[in-house]
Amino acid sequence: MYNILAILFKYIFIIIIYLFIFSIIRLIYLDIRSMEGISSDNRVYLKLINRKESLPYKIKEYYSIDKNITLGRNNQNNIVVKDPFISKKHFQIIEDEGEYYLEDLNSANGTHLNGDKIFDAMQLEDGDIIRAGQIEFLFVNR
């Protein structure tokens, strides 16, 4: 009885160990992908214009936009930027019927779209430049 079980279990153990390794490698793969940038199937994203190395805090080169995203210093935001000139909740980008709108969330230093400070929700076009604090993003919508 035990022998049969032991022989059966050795196969199960090997399968589990390899599934474990596989799932960890998959998670690492996803992690690297989100670290390196965006996948090719994402069409709407923000690209950092500043040189990443010049900023003294953690920031990514690309942020993909699914539906609505918020940016701010607070950890609850989708994009967390620990810039001292950025408010806890700084701005948000909202999707509505395929169009994207930029809205300032009463930030202390304001949000600039193509150099102008915004007061209302503004529609975003491909190639727009969003500035908040020291950082500048290029909005890409292909």
Add this chain to the structure above:
Amino acid sequence: MSKKGIRPKSPRNLLFVFEILALLLLFVYEGDKIDRLTLGTGIGLVIIIYLSNYILTKISYGDNYIFLIVTMLISIGIVMIYRIDSSLGIKQLIWLSIGIFLFFLTYFILKYIRGWKNFIYLYIIASYILFFITFVFGSRKGGAINWVSFGGIAFQPAEITKLLVIFILASYYSDTSRWKELKYGPYYLMGIIYSFILLLFLQRDLGTALVFYGIFIMIQFIYEEDRKLVLYNIGLFAIGGILGYTLFDHVKIRFQAWLNPWKYIERQGYQITQSLFAIAEGGFFGRGLGLGYPDFIPVVYTDFIFSAICEEMGVFTGIGIIMLFMILVYRGFKIAISQESLFYKILALGISILFGIQSFIILGGVLKMIPLTGLTLPFVSYGGSSILSSFIALGVLQICSEEIKIKEEFDEQRD
């Protein structure tokens, strides 16, 4: 952040299933003889590992994979150790619980106490004291004086010195300008590390000496600006190796047993040939737990645990263990690369190199790829001091994986 979507839920559950199945197998194996203690500790293991993995994802924003990988390794190890000797298995469980406790303790100590890079003299003095203790109170086990026992608990001081060496190297290379002002500044570090290696040689603890050397040369290779020092180091290693071979008999014996163990099968080559027999006996899928003869291999539960695992759980599990170590070291390097603070960067690098080199030396040894030197396989082998020091190292690595965020919070409080 996008990280939320990829929480490592699935591997954690797989680990859970693995342990439950192992426990089930144990039930059948022991039959009615099973006692409360065994059952209690077995269930305890499952709960401890699952809970600590769960808690870690809650308290730490850093890397979630390294602890998961390590708990998988340790689960495989405990199953095997328990199968070889059930009392050792229970002891290993106790060590594991203390190890996990120390992991969290190290994590919190390093998180809330700063300025570890200023204590370089303390690390050096502590290392020498540990060597001194080993020489005075040490006893000889398996050819090397590296065991010290206090009140019935034996431990290897070299396991702690390993970590201290990484701290010494990290605090030295994160602040080189301070040492450059001194005359012959860079040579002091070399002198200190070489004195450690010499002391280990005198204790006949060749494996640990090799680990020290490996960590030193790799970190020096990456961070030393004066490239000729690296060359000196490699040259000295070659000379030291040749001298060691000609002067010390035990080095020569190991080397010969590696080149042709069949010739010395009765004595020096006995361990390695038994190990090879066991691995060959297991084949790809192994004999099944409890159906092999791991007792034939000497020191099977520490140095040769890998051969026993290969015999009973198959070469595929062996390859799996090697892959787990590779992922662990890869994660360590990734942590080191993304770390901003130089001191913690070197710490993470040193610890990854420690895990990598130590597992390479002992796995290579039992597979007859390189001459055999006695070392434990980190996290898998039985051994209190080995488990504890490995968990402390892992705690340091965990803090290295999230240091950036702590620094940011600190900055935020300031404004």
